[in-house]
Amino acid sequence: MKAILFGASGMVGxxxxxxxxxxxxxxxxxxxxxxxTGQQHDKLRELIRxxxxxxxxxxxxxxxxDACFFCLGVSSAGMNEENxxxxxxxxxxxxxxxxxxxxxxxxxxxxxGMGTDSSERGRVMWARVKGxxxxxxxxxxxxxxxxxxxxxxxxxxxxxxxxxxxxxxxxVLGPVMPWLLRVAPGLGTSTEQxxxxxxxxxxxxxxxxxxxxRDINRI
Numbered sequence: 001m002k003a004i005l006f007g008a009s010g011m012v013g014x015x016x017x018x019x020x021x022x023x024x025x026x027x028x029x030x031x032x033x034x035x036x037t038g039q040q041h042d043k044l045r046e047l048i049r050x051x052x053x054x055x056x057x058x059x060x061x062x063x064x065x066d067a068c069f070f071c072l073g074v075s076s077a078g079m080n081e082e083n084x085x086x087x088x089x090x091x092x093x094x095x096x097x098x099x100x101x102x103x104x105x106x107x108x109x110x111x112x113g114m115g116t117d118s119s120e121r122g123r124v125m126w127a128r129v130k131g132x133x134x135x136x137x138x139x140x141x142x143x144x145x146x147x148x149x150x151x152x153x154x155x156x157x158x159x160x161x162x163x164x165x166x167x168x169x170x171x172v173l174g175p176v177m178p179w180l181l182r183v184a185p186g187l188g189t190s191t192e193q194x195x196x197x198x199x200x201x202x203x204x205x206x207x208x209x210x211x212x213x214r215d216i217n218r219i
Contacts, residue, residue: 001202002065004030006052006095007072008037011155012111015191016069016198017044023199030065032095033072052091055098063102067202070095071111076126084126089133100140107144107202110137111194114151114213138209146201147210152188189216 003020007013008031020026021041031037031046047061052072055062070092076084092110099106112134117127120135134147189197197211197219208215 001026001067001199002028002030003067003069003202004032004062004065004099005069005071006032007070007111009033009035010071010073012150012153012191012194013069013071015155016071016195019192019195019199020069025203026199030061053094055095059098059102062099065099065103065106068095068099068103068106068108069111069198069202070109073111076129081125081129085129085132088126088129089136092133093136096137096140096142100142104141105143107146107205108137108140108142109146109148109198109201110134112147112149112210114149116147116149116210118210134210144201144205145209146198146206148194148198148216149210149212150189150194150216151213153194154188154190189213193217193219 003026005013005017005020008017017029017031017037017039020029021039021043026043028043028045031044032049032052034048034050034052036046036048037044047058072091074084074087096108099108110133112130113126115124115127116134117124117131118134120128120131122128137145137147193216197216200219206219211219
């Protein structure tokens with residue numbers, strides 16, 4: 001499997017990248033983002049870009065891939081809907097529209113969030129935008145599209161959140177979070193499980209196109 005990974009420097013992306021590099025069935029990973037991962041590996045190649053809305057100059061580097069793991073995203077805290085949509089819907093669709101032309105046999109896996117509003121009409125702004133993004137991806141002619149909807153995520157194997165508030169939360173509650181996942185698997189998952197689940201979906205597919213915490217943990 002040859003994979004493209006967006007957002008490899010973020011918390012979920014770090015977990016997915018780690019699982020890709022460990023998995024012998026993954027031949028290569030192209031990481032695309034605004035910052036470097038800080039990792040070196042024979043499988044890993046990085047494409048650092050300031051503009052994530054236009055890939056016309058690098059299309060030759062984006063063909064021949066089997067899967068895309070789209071882990072790029074930001075918190076909606078303090079953002080209005082217009083700006084949040086630009087960094088959520090617009091960035092995702094710019095990548096997807098390019099990739100589907102170059103890799104029609106690709107499986108596209110998008111990291112969404114618990115509580116996403118598929119109706120696109122709810123009161124919660126971020127949930128509407130995530131729902132719009134999921135629905136637009138599902139209409140695209142990829143081999144398959146899946147949306148991961150995690151709740152809280154336990155960082156593992158040295159993975160850290162880039163958001164200070166979130167990392168402070170993990171630092172305080174880290175020791176009890178694995179226990180909480182065992183007793184309440186519907187509330188969240190882990191960075192390791194996210195990576196493993198995404199790889200399994202890319203290889204073998206799945207019956208559901210929107211996966212909640214229990215679905216992710218069950219794979």
